[in-house]
Amino acid sequence: MDRRDNSGFPRQQSLLRAPEVCIYCGAPADTRDHVPPKLLLEEPLPPNLLTVPACWKCNNGCSDDERYVRDALHLVGFGEISREKTAPGGVVARSLEHSPLLGQKMNQAHVAGEDGRILFQPALDRFSRIMVKIGAGLWFGLHHRCVTASAFKCETVQHTHCISTWLVDVASFPGQSSGWPEVGSQELRRAAEAWPNQRDHRRLREWTKVQACVFEYLFVPKSPRQDGLFCVMNLYDTVWGLVSCPPPPPETRTRNRRR
Numbered sequence: 001m002d003r004r005d006n007s008g009f010p011r012q013q014s015l016l017r018a019p020e021v022c023i024y025c026g027a028p029a030d031t032r033d034h035v036p037p038k039l040l041l042e043e044p045l046p047p048n049l050l051t052v053p054a055c056w057k058c059n060n061g062c063s064d065d066e067r068y069v070r071d072a073l074h075l076v077g078f079g080e081i082s083r084e085k086t087a088p089g090g091v092v093a094r095s096l097e098h099s100p101l102l103g104q105k106m107n108q109a110h111v112a113g114e115d116g117r118i119l120f121q122p123a124l125d126r127f128s129r130i131m132v133k134i135g136a137g138l139w140f141g142l143h144h145r146c147v148t149a150s151a152f153k154c155e156t157v158q159h160t161h162c163i164s165t166w167l168v169d170v171a172s173f174p175g176q177s178s179g180w181p182e183v184g185s186q187e188l189r190r191a192a193e194a195w196p197n198q199r200d201h202r203r204l205r206e207w208t209k210v211q212a213c214v215f216e217y218l219f220v221p222k223s224p225r226q227d228g229l230f231c232v233m234n235l236y237d238t239v240w241g242l243v244s245c246p247p248p249p250p251e252t253r254t255r256n257r258r259r
């Protein structure tokens, strides 16, 4: 018998606190998935890195996207880590050498903006998929409840050079910008120089630092009128993602209030 409730999970399992079903699709979980993926972190990995139950397909099905996201974000990253990874012999440089197709895709990501500037416009759908997966994993880590991944939606993925003071009002986060600064461009260098000022805005709220300046995230309520949370993620001070998440389950809300 496979009766399912509204969450898409078998009725009985959905009542368990931490069901051993894949948190992304509801199939039986036979692996543990790292959240965020190891590819988007630095060695040594944090000792208490979150893992969540996942089926083999969901655990491994995004590895191409993860690699794409890692390579693209370091190409337009301006930190020391990104410079090392993209320099000859670095992990991104080697990845692009070994996969000419991926290298070709990065080259094709250069587009002309309306004002004539050359911009870097990576495949944002690949970023979105990874952001949704991470957001769902972090949400599960917080609430130990499964809801299907379709309850999560990536609202936007931005290069940090577009970010100004939006953290004050996360709901007014701007839509997709026309593009990211071109790899190796003056604009990217200027963004790097401006970044220390931008970083000050992050002090406004308490971020959970999985690894400082590598992967940090924050859950914020959407607004008094909207039920739900936003998960804001900062990858390498270079890319920001905003994922719309369901509200916390009622039990967690009560427990949090008592604290």
Ligand SMILES: [Zn+2]
Pocket: 022, 023, 024, 025, 026, 027, 054, 055, 056, 057, 058, 059
């Ligand atoms: Zn799955």
